[in-house]
Amino acid sequence: AQKVTQAQTEISVVEKEDVTLDCVYETRDTTYYLFWYKQPPSGELVFLIRRNSFDEQNEISGRYSWNFQKSTSSFNFTITASQVVDSAVYFCALTSLTGGGNKLTFGTGTQLKVEL
Amino acid sequence: GAGVSQSPSNKVTEKGKDVELRCDPISGHTALYWYRQSLGQGLEFLIYFQGNSAPDKSGLPSDRFSAERTGGSVSTLTIQRTQQEDSAVYLCASSFETGSAKNIQYFGAGTRLSVL
Numbered sequence: 001a002q003k004v005t006q007a008q009t010e011i012s013v014v015e016k017e018d019v020t021l022d023c024v025y026e027t028r029d030t031t032y033y034l035f036w037y038k039q040p041p042s043g044e045l046v047f048l049i050r051r052n053s054f055d056e057q058n059e060i061s062g063r064y065s066w067n068f069q070k071s072t073s074s075f076n077f078t079i080t081a082s083q084v085v086d087s088a089v090y091f092c093a094l095t096s097l098t099g100g101g102n103k104l105t106f107g108t109g110t111q112l113k114v115e116l
Numbered sequence: 117g118a119g120v121s122q123s124p125s126n127k128v129t130e131k132g133k134d135v136e137l138r139c140d141p142i143s144g145h146t147a148l149y150w151y152r153q154s155l156g157q158g159l160e161f162l163i164y165f166q167g168n169s170a171p172d173k174s175g176l177p178s179d180r181f182s183a184e185r186t187g188g189s190v191s192t193l194t195i196q197r198t199q200q201e202d203s204a205v206y207l208c209a210s211s212f213e214t215g216s217a218k219n220i221q222y223f224g225a226g227t228r229l230s231v232l
Contacts, residue, residue: 044224047223091159097217102149
């Protein structure tokens with residue numbers, strides 16, 4: 001079985017602070033994919049990033065960066081200089097061959113509130 | 117182009133009634149997925165379509181739930197004899213690649229179902 005854990009239920013920060021959202025995963029597969037999605041109040045899940053298990057390079061996209069560490073089974077997401085528009089629920093998710101291939105296994109999400 | 121479209125956005129029904137939820141995927145996407153988001157259970161996979169066939173129905177919670185897809189495009193999720201525990205947001209997603217764990221799934225805004 002595979003599992004994704006997002007231990008932080010809710011985080012509140014003041015605008016311009018940096019914030020890191022944690023994600024820890026479990027899978028027996030050697031080939032798997034990790035995802036982050038953002039869910040704003042409108043409800044639609046917005047794709048942010050996909051990472052495969054063979055690529056441990058960290059990635060930066062604007063104010064967003066992701067740190068993938070296989071040794072600790074973690075795929076953490078950092079927002080630099082947070083803004084009010086970043087307020088949303090963020091989900092980490094996993095797919096793998098034996099985990100059902102196409103099914104996304106989601107964590108429980110982290111509610112991020114960015115205040116002025 | 118247009119994203120995944122779901123209708124209705126909100127549905128209120130009485131216990132015991134049947135409901136139909138519709139999903140219109142992104143044009144050209146061959147794979148379509150249904151998920152359910154509820155407070156107690158988080159985001160759960162329901163069913164996956166490749167074209168008009170459903171290779172994975174493992175997430176459907178009971179035989180009151182069924183889904184079909186016609187013309188490789190629009191999908192309908194039907195819940196018969198609704199129960200209060202069926203109250204949730206039903207999310208649809210689609211992806212371009214053929215069946216694979218690497219699929220990026222693009223989500224609609226969901227249908228919020230309330231069973232009174």
